Amino acid sequence: MFGQTMLATPTRFVALTNPFRSSSTKIPISVSLFPEAFLHKPLTRASVHLRFVATMSTPAAAVYATITHVIFDMDGLLLDTEKFYTEVQEKILARYNKTFDWSLKAKMMGRKAIEAARLFVDESGISDSLSAEDFIVERESMLQGLFPTSDLMPGASRLLRHLHGKGIPICIATGTHTRHFDLKTQRHRELFSLMHHVVRGDDPEVKEGKPAPDGFLAASRRFEDGPVDPRKVLVFEDAPSGVQAAINAGMNVIMVPDPRLDKSYCGAADQVLASLLDFKPEEWGLPSFQDSHN
Numbered sequence: 001m002f003g004q005t006m007l008a009t010p011t012r013f014v015a016l017t018n019p020f021r022s023s024s025t026k027i028p029i030s031v032s033l034f035p036e037a038f039l040h041k042p043l044t045r046a047s048v049h050l051r052f053v054a055t056m057s058t059p060a061a062a063v064y065a066t067i068t069h070v071i072f073d074m075d076g077l078l079l080d081t082e083k084f085y086t087e088v089q090e091k092i093l094a095r096y097n098k099t100f101d102w103s104l105k106a107k108m109m110g111r112k113a114i115e116a117a118r119l120f121v122d123e124s125g126i127s128d129s130l131s132a133e134d135f136i137v138e139r140e141s142m143l144q145g146l147f148p149t150s151d152l153m154p155g156a157s158r159l160l161r162h163l164h165g166k167g168i169p170i171c172i173a174t175g176t177h178t179r180h181f182d183l184k185t186q187r188h189r190e191l192f193s194l195m196h197h198v199v200r201g202d203d204p205e206v207k208e209g210k211p212a213p214d215g216f217l218a219a220s221r222r223f224e225d226g227p228v229d230p231r232k233v234l235v236f237e238d239a240p241s242g243v244q245a246a247i248n249a250g251m252n253v254i255m256v257p258d259p260r261l262d263k264s265y266c267g268a269a270d271q272v273l274a275s276l277l278d279f280k281p282e283e284w285g286l287p288s289f290q291d292s293h294n
């Protein structure tokens, strides 16, 4: 989604319409060419990718979309908690001499507990021995001791503090139930207090869990100036179901997947990052970091 890119020159403005604009492909274009060189050259794909320094301090144009609000997923994205689910599910399946693999994990991630549980017992072929409800009870008892030890994912604190410090409204939309949310975040209360609001999996407005858009739409409505135009919202997610939920909500979405997740699950997102540390806010029209993390 590209708009007009205005290039300021000492004498006049050059209005540059992105000639490659098309609804089907999003080509990251950061155009900053010397006005003189630019004005005497036909605009080709190669010239558009040439870098030049504008003679005035023109801020780098957003190359994806211009974002005003950010919604964060939590498990696996802000908190390193997906490993707890994996550890516990592997232990339960081992009792049935079965192994827990990433193709099943990819389907379960991000979903409401009961929906993930049904997938787990059905696809593992143990539903005759263990009901989805009993699996949840057993899993929860094993997770109780792990959740309070949850660590932040790399770059989570830096990004949240940066956006909050720049006055960008941020919130969370998670599939996690309230009772688990409190356990998982108990070591990070101050950081999570920067959120304008939190939508949890047991929220009354969340009729269906991810990949349904309910959580992200509810989150968008609760901002001061909500509901926010979904085209101006950026979602950060780690799970295929969460990415699809953001797309279903009409929002922009960056995926930060576990490296063990097969790449075939990562094609739907607008951008895929290895870590939040690799996020460049200016590519989304947001204030850039002052620190040079890299």
Ligand SMILES: O=P(O)(O)OC[C@@H](O)CO
Residues within 6 Å of the ligand: 073, 074, 075, 076, 085, 108, 109, 110, 111, 112, 113, 173, 174, 175, 176, 177, 239, 242
């Ligand atoms: O929506 P998130 O925060 O990833 O929570 C999902 C969690 O319920 C387990 O996958």
Ligand SMILES: [Mg+2]
Residues within 6 Å of the ligand: 073, 074, 075, 076, 077, 109, 110, 237, 238, 239, 242
């Ligand atoms: Mg997640």
